[in-house]
Amino acid sequence: AHENEENLVVCGLFWKRIYSFYYERFEDEHKKQLAKLVDEMPKKDKQKLLNEADIKNGSFLDKSFDLDTDFIDVLKKILDEYGDDLKGYHMPWRFFITNNSSVRRKHVVDLGLFDEGIVRYGFEDYDLGIRLHQAGLTFRLHRDIVSVHQEHPSNCKSVDDIRANIAYMCDKYNNIRSLDVHLAFNGPFPPDMTNGIMTDIHKLLESQKYDMLLNLFLELLHVVKERNIDPDWQNKAPRVTARNFDLQTVRKLLPKAKKKLGVNDFANALYALVNDLLHVDLR
Known part of the structure; x- marks a missing residue:
């Protein structure tokens, strides 16, 4: 290739x-899956x-x-x-x-x-x-x-590993040219819309005048990240509020970008995030 x-x-x-x-240490999901594949569950560890x-003749693929x-x-x-x-x-x-x-x-x-x-x-x-x-x-x-x-017993000690790695990745790629990383790990949008959002983001990146929209989007995805990975997020001071942003300018700039560039998926996503996280209706 x-x-x-x-x-x-x-x-x-x-x-x-x-x-x-x-393995006796298999998680329940492994044992349930294995029970579908064998006539009788194994009785001893390993x-x-x-x-x-099975391997030489390729019949292992049937299993x-x-x-x-x-x-x-x-x-x-x-x-x-x-x-x-x-x-x-x-x-x-x-x-x-x-x-x-x-x-x-x-x-x-x-x-x-x-x-x-x-x-x-x-x-x-x-x-x-x-x-x-x-x-x-x-x-x-x-x-x-x-x-x-x-398949083997999981090496992942807990969901804390996943949470820590997502936080690490989002901190490492904390810029508007890496919004795909944040959308993949934290974006609350279906896959087809997520890809449409990225198509729109590439259009917006061609002009610096839209950077404030992209930076707002990035910051709000950080908020979504914290909501997803921190069980205690509701009891902590919010990372951002509406006062952190010039939403009046956003309210004017976003429809212009939508009309000029056709960035409908991005606009709808940003409207939804601002409404959900900052409790402001930009429409």
């Missing part, structure tokens, strides 16, 4: 899963569920299944909408999962390798994918490149 394209990121299928051993012949999560469902819908070349999709780095992705070594070296500041479980592949995307590389999905992940 890389022979004829210098700046290509190849993403294979990464949502196939299989149980090769049974009981083998695959043998060498595999697709990871069934909202995250995977969203990615599959994105592929249905934009195709495997992800043309027109503004967040292709979401498919850069390192159990089945490849890119020329020099690109990774040039970008500084993995970010070792990410010390909690996961997200280091997303971070590298974001940097590859920002460097202008092309992402493409290849369905013939398949990995089958052997």
Whole structure:
């Protein structure tokens, strides 16, 4: 896949899963899934569920299944909408999962390798994918490149790992040219609208006169982030209020941008966020 394209990121299928051993420490969701696949549940820890012949003759694939999560469902819908070349999709780095992705070594070296500041479980592949995307590389999905992940008890200690990593990523990419990061992790919008918002953001970025709209949008997505990851957010002083922004100017500038550039998705999203978080109706 890389022979004829210098700046290509190849993403294979990464949502196939299989149980090769049974672990008593499996979470309930693993045990429920396994019960659907076997006639009788294993009775001892680390009981083998695959043998060498299954792997050599390829029959192990009959025992595999697709990871069934909202995250995977969203990615599959994105592929249905934009195709495997992800043309027109503004967040292709979401498919850069390192159990089945490849890119020329020099690109990774040039970008500084993995970010070792990410010390909690996961997200280091997303971070590298974001940097590859920002460097202008092309992402493409290849369905013939398949990995089958052997399920095991989770290494993720708690949802605190996810919360900490989202906060880290949003702090690291805290600028209006990285709004895709904030929308992917915190945006309360459906996938098709999210991509439409990013299309509009690219139009707005072409002129600095719209930066105040984008900065307001960024700040409000930070508020959404805090609401999502901090269980105690309601008991804390709000990060921002309506007094932090020149909403009168926003009220004038946003309709002009909407009329001139056709940024309807962005305008509707900003109207909704201001209404929800600042309790102001800009319309």
